Amino acid sequence: MKINSSSIIRRFIIASFLANTTLFAQQSLRGTLLNQAQSFGVDSLVAEYFRVKEIPIREHNQVSLLTSGKDKFADLLEHIEKAKTSINMEYFNFRNDSISHLLFSRLGDKVNNGVEVKILFDAFGNTSNDSPLKNDYLDKIRSNGLQIIKYDPIRFPWVNHVLTRDHRKLVIIDHKVAYIGGMNVADYYINGLKRIGEWRDLHCRIEGDAVQDIESIFVDMWNKEVNLLQRDSIIYETNKDRNQTNAKVAILDRAPISRPTVARDFYTLSIEGASQRIRIENPYFVPTTSIYKAILKALKQGVLVEIMVPEKSDIPFTPDAMLHKLYKLYKKGAHVYLYRGGFLHAKMMTVDSTLSTLGSINLNSRSLRYDYEANAVFFDRKITAQLDSLYESDLKKCVRLDSLYWKKRSSWRKAVGWFANLLTPFL
Known part of the structure; x- marks a missing residue:
């Protein structure tokens, strides 16, 4: 019987990832294994995770x-x-x-x-x-x-x-x-x-x-x-x-009891497995710890991370909580854009030009820990390119979050952001 060594390594990576996610084992082990995954591509890594979790990837x-x-x-x-x-x-x-x-x-x-x-x-x-x-x-x-x-x-x-x-x-x-x-x-x-x-x-x-x-x-x-x-x-x-x-296309179906971690796992694994670029559009960017740490790790590895959020929001205090988190990521090297063309409510991500997703999942605790959600995940370069093109069009209506923008914010708004950030497990 011919043994496919790449497949075995991918499955070992996924098994270790799931063990670390479920049992909270050492994060360094997961990081080491995911570094090996760069040779496979993020789409292959996510596909293997979906296979393990019995999430079908449908062709045609x-x-x-x-x-x-x-x-x-x-x-x-x-x-x-x-x-x-x-x-x-x-x-x-x-x-x-x-x-x-x-x-x-x-x-x-x-x-x-x-x-x-x-x-x-x-x-x-x-x-x-x-x-x-x-x-x-x-x-x-x-x-x-x-x-x-x-x-x-x-x-x-x-x-x-x-x-x-x-x-x-x-x-x-x-x-x-x-x-x-x-x-x-x-x-x-x-x-x-x-x-x-x-x-x-x-x-x-x-x-x-x-x-x-x-x-x-x-x-x-x-x-x-x-x-x-x-x-x-x-x-x-x-x-x-x-x-x-x-x-x-795969349909990522998040349910509180039967599939409670699939959304968090998908985003964490996709971000940690990126080798070139991550683009995120999300209206309520107050991510869970695992996703936040995954972004920090991607930045440390030299991945270009671009995050777009609305400057205005339909929910009080949400922009303050987001900016508190995002300014920290900006200081670590992330490119952060504040959308001024209205209210950005899209929930979209592209990774390395090979993988992308859109749907109802917000990058906050409500979506990732509590609610029923559904996203489409595309293992398709053409669709991912279309979403990247859309992202670039939205960039024309944005302002950069940088030190000058942060300096203009009042001490009161910064304090509100600090306090609101404490409530992110419930936002």
Whole structure:
């Protein structure tokens, strides 16, 4: 039997990484092993980790990036119009505004044409929304034939449920087309908000073999509430023209009990395994210790680390906590950019031109430790290049975080940042 030494070494690296992550063994061992991984490439390293964790990497996918709310909702409505059998949606929230009204109207039309529509939204996400869906409006939606339910309503005294919310943003149409990304359903993705300006976000449409993994996430969550769907009854259609749809995609599904560490592991391993460049866009950059240390290690190894965050935020104190952390990284060599073109809500990362991801995962404790999340991970140079190009376009609307910028901040804001940073395990 022929032994593949590279494969054995990769598996040893992953096994050691998982042992260190799970059992908190010496960090130096993990660092030594990951240094060896440079010869394999970060995409091979992550692929091996996914194999160990039984996260499938699906071939034969066509991926279309949707880089604005206008693009996302126009594309989504177009494919809803083409639906023949089923539409499944899972969102953190629907804002009670013009775009959700239009969406529910179109979905009602599809129900009248025999399409089954199931919609799941997070109960806490709805109540924390400044314009929530009220019960009377939900009754009206249901009267039009749409099956719409709240995920895990918080009932006294079980207030601990506020910690584990469904933060995903997914749509699956006819078991063939899926949407995944960072956008909920709200008209401010198109019109912006007066206080923070245009909403800059990112979504994508996937057609191909990875659709089954996105729909599997929906089925699991729907069954938590109503237990009606049977996964075996869903028939997935593979791409007929596989030569034209060859993007490799994995769906990173973070769940509090069954898969609590996969998001942290993925980001930590991807960052530590980088050899050239890491680019991050994230609206709430207050990372866990493992990810923060991974960035420091990458900087020490000479990797170019570029981090982009919004200068303004929709959540109080978050910019102060972010800047406190980011200024430390700047002093260690990171290139930090503050987006001024509105509110940057995109959650995206590219690594070494070979690996990239986008989805709902924020680099904060809520996403990485508590919430249900979903990202698409691309083992594809073309998609990664498109995301890099998008990053470079966003750079034109940024200002650098440097010593001069920091000096201009008041002592009060710096103190707020220091204090807010103490709360990052809960942000």
